[in-house]
Amino acid sequence: MPNDSSPSPQPDRRPLTAFAWLWVGAPLAYGLYELVRKATQLFTG
Amino acid sequence: MSPPVAPPGWSRWLVPPAALSVHLSIGQAYAWSVFKPPLESALGLSGTQSALPFQLAIVMLGLSAAFGGTLVERNGPRWAMTVALVCFSSGFLISALGAAAEQYWLIVLGYGFVGGIGLGIGYISPVSTLIKWFPDRPGMATGIAIMGFGGGALIASPWSAQMLESFGSDSSGIALAFLVHGISYAAFMTLGVLLVRVPRGERPVAGGPGGVEAQGVQVSARSAVRTPQFWCLWVVLCMNVTAGIGILEKAAPMIKDFFADTSTPVSASAAAGFVALLSAANMAGRIGWSSTSDLIGRKNVYRVYLGVGALMYALIALTGDSSKPLFVLCALVILSFYGGGFATIPAYLRDLFGTHQVGAIHGRLLTAWSTAGVLGPLIVNWIADRQEAAGRHGSSLYTLSLFIMIGLLAVGFVANELVRPVHPRHHVPAQRKAADAERQQPESAA
Numbered sequence: 001m002p003n004d005s006s007p008s009p010q011p012d013r014r015p016l017t018a019f020a021w022l023w024v025g026a027p028l029a030y031g032l033y034e035l036v037r038k039a040t041q042l043f044t045g
Numbered sequence: 046m047s048p049p050v051a052p053p054g055w056s057r058w059l060v061p062p063a064a065l066s067v068h069l070s071i072g073q074a075y076a077w078s079v080f081k082p083p084l085e086s087a088l089g090l091s092g093t094q095s096a097l098p099f100q101l102a103i104v105m106l107g108l109s110a111a112f113g114g115t116l117v118e119r120n121g122p123r124w125a126m127t128v129a130l131v132c133f134s135s136g137f138l139i140s141a142l143g144a145a146a147e148q149y150w151l152i153v154l155g156y157g158f159v160g161g162i163g164l165g166i167g168y169i170s171p172v173s174t175l176i177k178w179f180p181d182r183p184g185m186a187t188g189i190a191i192m193g194f195g196g197g198a199l200i201a202s203p204w205s206a207q208m209l210e211s212f213g214s215d216s217s218g219i220a221l222a223f224l225v226h227g228i229s230y231a232a233f234m235t236l237g238v239l240l241v242r243v244p245r246g247e248r249p250v251a252g253g254p255g256g257v258e259a260q261g262v263q264v265s266a267r268s269a270v271r272t273p274q275f276w277c278l279w280v281v282l283c284m285n286v287t288a289g290i291g292i293l294e295k296a297a298p299m300i301k302d303f304f305a306d307t308s309t310p311v312s313a314s315a316a317a318g319f320v321a322l323l324s325a326a327n328m329a330g331r332i333g334w335s336s337t338s339d340l341i342g343r344k345n346v347y348r349v350y351l352g353v354g355a356l357m358y359a360l361i362a363l364t365g366d367s368s369k370p371l372f373v374l375c376a377l378v379i380l381s382f383y384g385g386g387f388a389t390i391p392a393y394l395r396d397l398f399g400t401h402q403v404g405a406i407h408g409r410l411l412t413a414w415s416t417a418g419v420l421g422p423l424i425v426n427w428i429a430d431r432q433e434a435a436g437r438h439g440s441s442l443y444t445l446s447l448f449i450m451i452g453l454l455a456v457g458f459v460a461n462e463l464v465r466p467v468h469p470r471h472h473v474p475a476q477r478k479a480a481d482a483e484r485q486q487p488e489s490a491a
Contacts, residue, residue, distance in 0.1 A: 010053055010054030011054065013054065013055065013056040013059065014056075016056075016059065017056050017058050017059055017062075020059055020062035020063070020236060020240055021058075021062050023062060023066065023233075023236050024062045024065040024066055024069060024193070024236075027069065027200045027233075028065075028069065028193075028196050028199075028200065030200060030203075030204075031196055031199030031200035031202075031203070032196075032199065032325075034199065034202070034203040035199050035321050035324060035325055036325075038317060038318055038321035039318050039321040039322045039325060040318060041314045041315055041317055041318030041321075042315050042318030042319050042321075042322060042373070043315075043318070044315075044318075
């Protein structure tokens with residue numbers, strides 16, 4: 001017999017968390033890539 | 046708008062990306078210089094005129110953070126992020142209209158005034174929420190968000206430049222670029238608005254080094270500005286930012302001048318690389334040093350920023366043009382302290398004043414940033430010009446500025462040493478805390 005007082009299962013937030021970090025991480029990675037490209041000029045320029 | 050309370054099982058790791066989506070967007074402000082040359086040629090503006098939207102935006106950032114902080118605390122992070130989204134994006138859309146109609150005042154009004162309000166409200170919007178979600182690591186949590194402000198320029202600078210290259214640098218190309226910026230940033234910031242949640246009820250608090258949460262100390266924003274602790278931290282932030290901005294603002298000409306008379310002069314592209322490296326150190330310092338403050342304590346980390354920072358300036362001043370690697374290393378360390386100083390201050394405020402109105406107190410403290418933004422470049426530029434007029438050249442153009450920066454850091458160091466726990470007469474009475482908490486409880490947990 002099911003127990004009515006047991007808490008309802010909580011949704012898995014991991015996919016949402018991964019999506020959210022990807023959303024902000026992708027443009028940041030692009031910015032960092034451009035930064036590294038420019039920074040290397042200190043040693044090669 | 047009721048503060049959105051997290052449903053059971055909500056992950057606190059969803060809050061930093063919400064904060065980042067706002068800070069990465071508003072950090073675009075530091076990439077305004079990309080628009081300056083096209084605006085100057087398309088609308089016939091001088092360099093001073095084309096800097097106006099950015100300058101007004103920074104003034105509005107300080108004012109809206111200082112005066113809007115209490116509203117942000119009252120209405121919650123979702124309201125604040127929505128205001129930031131609407132203002133920041135509208136600023137671009139109004140600017141697009143201004144560029145299309147070749148009405149420069151509309152660009153100043155849009156980007157500078159309306160967008161600037163978005164900057165200020167957006168900057169403080171996630172601070173108190175992050176501190177509440179991460180009571181065990183407030184330095185790291187606010188460091189992530191404030192690192193985003195530094196990262197915003199890294200993204201916007203190449204992105205905006207590519208867009209102008211594709212659309213053209215005439216007024217219609219600039220208008221189209223502004224339009225795309227407005228729409229893209231609105232879409233990007235929407236994630237933050239949708240994801241941000243305040244924690245359900247009071248969480249058990251670990252306190253962190255030097256924390257006061259365990260004793261339940263809470264101080265309102267109005268009382269905080271009447272405490273010597275607030276003004277000590279104001280001086281600490283102002284001095285630390287002045288010292289960092291002094292280098293950041295003149296980094297490229299500085300490294301070229303420093304080594305102009307040596308056998309290994311610095312080329313323009315190498316100087317640009319140096320500026321990029323400084324940006325990286327600034328960003329790394331924001332997350333690295335603020336996370337370190339969770340381990341060694343806020344007062345100690347500011348001792349490092351100000352004390353070791355002064356030592357780095359002394360090394361640059363004393364070694365002059367004798368060692369390029371040493372110059373670069375010292376500048377990188379100083380810039381990491383500059384970023385760290387910004388990112389650690391919200392956690393320091395929480396340690397002293399509690400979480401009650403930490404966002405509003407942080408907003409008021411940001412006036413130190415506005416002051417430093419004027420002071421730092423003024424000192425370095427004015428002294429360099431005077432030295433040049435006196436016939437000096439090379440590293441000696443900057444020697445006096447460097448010693449002044451050491452003095453400023455020493456003042457900041459003393460101010461940090463004077464920070465003591467807040468006197469109980471400034472604490473919020475327990476009944477008022479309970480009433481405030483009740484008022485902030487939402488009707489729904491959406």
